Amino acid sequence: MGLLENRSLLLKSNKILKIDHKNKFKDLNYKKINLNESIIIPGLVNSHIHLELNWVHKKLREYKNFPEWLNQIIDLKKNNLNKNVIKKSIKDAIISSIKSGVTTIGQISSYNGIDIPIINKYGIRCCYFYEIANSNKDNFIKNLKVIERRLIKKNLISIGIFPHSIYSLDTKIWETIISICKKKGYITSTHLSESRDEVQFIKGNDNKFDNLIFQKLISTPNIYRRKSFSPLKYLKYINFLDLNPTLVHMNNLSNEDKDIVKKNNLRIIICPRSNVFLKEKLPDLEFMLNYDLTGLGTDGLSSNHDLNIINEMYFLYKKAKKLKIKNLKEKILYIATLGGAKCLGIDNQVGSIQENKKADLIGFKITQKNPLNSILYDGGKNINLRMIDGKII
Numbered sequence: 001m002g003l004l005e006n007r008s009l010l011l012k013s014n015k016i017l018k019i020d021h022k023n024k025f026k027d028l029n030y031k032k033i034n035l036n037e038s039i040i041i042p043g044l045v046n047s048h049i050h051l052e053l054n055w056v057h058k059k060l061r062e063y064k065n066f067p068e069w070l071n072q073i074i075d076l077k078k079n080n081l082n083k084n085v086i087k088k089s090i091k092d093a094i095i096s097s098i099k100s101g102v103t104t105i106g107q108i109s110s111y112n113g114i115d116i117p118i119i120n121k122y123g124i125r126c127c128y129f130y131e132i133a134n135s136n137k138d139n140f141i142k143n144l145k146v147i148e149r150r151l152i153k154k155n156l157i158s159i160g161i162f163p164h165s166i167y168s169l170d171t172k173i174w175e176t177i178i179s180i181c182k183k184k185g186y187i188t189s190t191h192l193s194e195s196r197d198e199v200q201f202i203k204g205n206d207n208k209f210d211n212l213i214f215q216k217l218i219s220t221p222n223i224y225r226r227k228s229f230s231p232l233k234y235l236k237y238i239n240f241l242d243l244n245p246t247l248v249h250m251n252n253l254s255n256e257d258k259d260i261v262k263k264n265n266l267r268i269i270i271c272p273r274s275n276v277f278l279k280e281k282l283p284d285l286e287f288m289l290n291y292d293l294t295g296l297g298t299d300g301l302s303s304n305h306d307l308n309i310i311n312e313m314y315f316l317y318k319k320a321k322k323l324k325i326k327n328l329k330e331k332i333l334y335i336a337t338l339g340g341a342k343c344l345g346i347d348n349q350v351g352s353i354q355e356n357k358k359a360d361l362i363g364f365k366i367t368q369k370n371p372l373n374s375i376l377y378d379g380g381k382n383i384n385l386r387m388i389d390g391k392i393i
């Protein structure tokens, strides 16, 4: 739709009822919110975050590559079973998100629902992905039923399944997950093509998952590998792509992979600062920013400096500026709103300011000549309205 001037929004309960010139609503006798010189955008969507991993950030030691970092995460998670530390992380991560203008999160959850009451209390919209990895694969069907029960009547929270990655689960478990998702109609997402080692791993070449991570596991995942596979071609081979999944990271794609992405209309979430944090390369930004089904995430604080989505957008802007992409600022705003909503399967409800959509809105005081700069440049300091589902937060 682009930028419209001198507009007002008429809201009813949790929805946008009407969008029109401000004079049209002048005489209506409803409660008014006057934001003066402001720009209103759809609420920002942080489509990939691990709320519960804030505490990890301070405990990280030096690492040279992704597997060495993952090795630390596995140990840290195994040794910290202190629920209060995890709950505090969840709370802090939600507060940082809301502060930076996020109204919807794609939360990857690995602690069996400990986060549900906290997410519910803060009233943030959430696609709740139950994460399945090597450590919890044996009882995931039982645990998932508990999560399903706990999410009943939580209107702002929907459920999805998140197999952690191709290297952390048996091919057989992937097949079980695929059949459950097909039966229940769950949305699904996974980390994919995140590291150079992952690409070598699925080909059966020398890699640090085999040489470092698997050395410490009690049971090594049984994964079907082939020289001709890429991470994406493996998921295609096991029919995971039939589920129309949302693939997170995708920063190590071949040209053939990009063709598969386009042909299958696959949804992609990029987390550029996380890739740099983990000493991996950035995704092909020209491809991602010109693709209709890209969303943006910060990932967890375990692989980022903060959870501020506007800082993520600004970082992306700085990196992509050299590429001479047309309407770059608009495109970044798109992937952080409607693109993200598409990745989470809720674009019929949120992601744009449209009549009948949910009133998830963020207002920014205009501080720069180009209103889009008022969004991108100040890390959210000039936000003057935060609304989720029609409620001011």
Ligand SMILES: [Zn+2]
Pocket: 048, 049, 050, 108, 191, 248, 299, 300
């Ligand atoms: Zn992640």
